[in-house]
Amino acid sequence: MEHVWAGQVAEDSKSKRQQILNAAYDVFSRKGYYRATVDEIIALADTGKGTVYNYFTNKEQLFCTLIQERGDPFQRAMEKVAASNLPALNKIEAIIKLTLGFYGENADLWRVLMHEVRGFGCGTNQANLSPETLEKYQHGFASLIGIFEKVLAEGVDQEILRPINLSKVAYSLFSVCVMMVYQNLVDDDIDVTARNIASVFLYGIARY
Amino acid sequence: MEHVWAGQVAEDSKSKRQQILNAAYDVFSRKGYYRATVDEIIALADTGKGTVYNYFTNKEQLFCTLIQERGDPFQRAMEKVAASNLPALNKIEAIIKLTLGFYGENADLWRVLMHEVRGFGCGTNQANLSPETLEKYQHGFASLIGIFEKVLAEGVDQEILRPINLSKVAYSLFSVCVMMVYQNLVDDDIDVTARNIASVFLYGIARY
Amino acid sequence: MEHVWAGQVAEDSKSKRQQILNAAYDVFSRKGYYRATVDEIIALADTGKGTVYNYFTNKEQLFCTLIQERGDPFQRAMEKVAASNLPALNKIEAIIKLTLGFYGENADLWRVLMHEVRGFGCGTNQANLSPETLEKYQHGFASLIGIFEKVLAEGVDQEILRPINLSKVAYSLFSVCVMMVYQNLVDDDIDVTARNIASVFLYGIARY
Amino acid sequence: MEHVWAGQVAEDSKSKRQQILNAAYDVFSRKGYYRATVDEIIALADTGKGTVYNYFTNKEQLFCTLIQERGDPFQRAMEKVAASNLPALNKIEAIIKLTLGFYGENADLWRVLMHEVRGFGCGTNQANLSPETLEKYQHGFASLIGIFEKVLAEGVDQEILRPINLSKVAYSLFSVCVMMVYQNLVDDDIDVTARNIASVFLYGIARY
DNA sequence: GATGAATGAGTATTCATTCAT
């Protein structure tokens, strides 16, 4: 696409893949999986159509790569917090904060993902994505919730929290985080929002 | 239409239109708006293609009819509870219960609706549905949340609840209800789940 | 459609056909043959869809009936003038006048007809109308031109006109009449326009 | 695209796009705009359906391209004659000849165009083509007639022609040309026909 | 590697016509 000097070419060939990923992020976020077209992606990435298929076997695999590259660091960060030796309550606040931060940054793309993986991991799917892909993300989602559960379990073990249904509360906490993000209800200072969420879940909204 | 015995007539009068609506419910629920094809709907409804367009002007209008016919009674039921003179806490539990019940019954279709109306009412849309339709449902969603807020506000006024950010808590409560439904975490006895959700929000999960 | 007294019914059943024809005239004129829909016609005629097919076997046959009912009187009027014993020049002016008048009144519908009968009667058709229908109108058109020729021939025989190619001049005269109508170049007093057209053809536009 | 010998290249560079245009010319000419189907065009052009939409945005735009590519040279040729310094009478004959030639070669397609642009530029349209397209061609038609008028005006100015209604005669001349073509009344030697037409208009058909 | 021309399966929608009442 560029008839320039060699150095440029080398850089270009390295960045082609990234250019495509960046463009794909943009387009998938704005249009959703189905309405995103390869044509729009290449226009934005300034590449040829074939190039996409050199790096990615599929529209689907392109999408998955995107998800993975962005999601993995988050997953690892969450696991790191869970494995740390912070006090239980601090851990709870920390994972809330991480979750708010991550979804805040990736709101649009993850909204798309969530729809494609229909209903946060359940059901009778016959979606746009292949069954294998679907399963993968459902699994990933489950392990994310697992982290919430694990942290909550610590609180229960340490008798800081009442004996609760871990799974339900984990899902609830997660859903509230996501909802706050999607409704633009997260304060400029994420810490504040995280603390508020934690506060509601810990102490409730009733007087006394 | 048929000079047969009453039972038949009753079935027939619902006939084509209802058959189509039922089939559409099924297909939209399983496939989402975009992937749902009119062809599949008519195959399931056992009608000709033209028949769909006799009763509905559009794929979109078919979808909207579906949503409206199911959603309106729910909305009204919610408003009725809000307008009742139950004690504030009972109202809260009641709207939670209604919400769990409604989403439990319409889980799949409302999942689809929520995706199309992107992220529960926000954002940079370029969806499958027309802007007008979109706006309508965003408005409907907002008024649903409004009911949660109103009921919570009563609790605050009556000094049963602490002074909270009504909007945030309303969204939170709603999101938890929906999440419970979508994760199949609702007990056979909805009352139990409703009470548990209320309990967590009111008194928190911390000991003391 | 009306639950009225018998007399009315009798009138209605007679007028249904006419109502449909009137509506059809309107719709075909405005939309052309292809874009005219039976639905629009019945809406205008205030009849049921089936009724159209009681009186007319086809959309095509409905159109043809329309053409015939309007065209036949014109054809006969033309023939009458041709058979009259007016002086040749007066005959020419008379058929010009008749033509201007007829096309003026039926401009839109005849525009449609002319298109369907592609190119005033020639060629490699594969039109909307059936071959038989086509042929019929091409024949009708030919006999119309024939009348022009016949009248011109009289002029030549009587040595009022130079020896000309009758056919060419006939077609020319006709085309000018139609063009005047379609371009709204016909004066309020048709006689004036007819005389002008005759004048140009008879004496030319050159000085001397 | 092909590293082959020149002849091949020439053919190929015209290749798909031109194949489609040729096929489209054929089909539009035979079927008219509405009945011409993209399926038939691609069958004739021996291409895939998508290919058509790579080169043309629309069925309409395909049609317009066809018209433009053929019509523009004619329009320019006419303007050139009008701007030349031939004697007025020769100009008249020349534009008649050009018109006969052009419509002779493009009879079928222009018949279609004329119908779509309803009645040579008038009226209550609700056509198949978009309003913009329509307007464009109505304008093009008007400017064609304008050339006739201009040339006639010269004759009047030079007192070769009587003071006539330029517009009416212009339309008349044009309509006669077109009619001659559509009725296959043009002689093998176009000059002859052109001279005859001019002769009738200039000197009339009456003796003396 | 990079490209983009070519492809065709897939989809919403229209509308003349039928036929049971």
Next chain:
DNA sequence: TATGAATGAATACTCATTCAT
């Protein structure tokens, strides 16, 4: 006779994917 619900063939257009250069 009048009706209109039901029908399905027909049609423009989209877009992921391939492959020759």
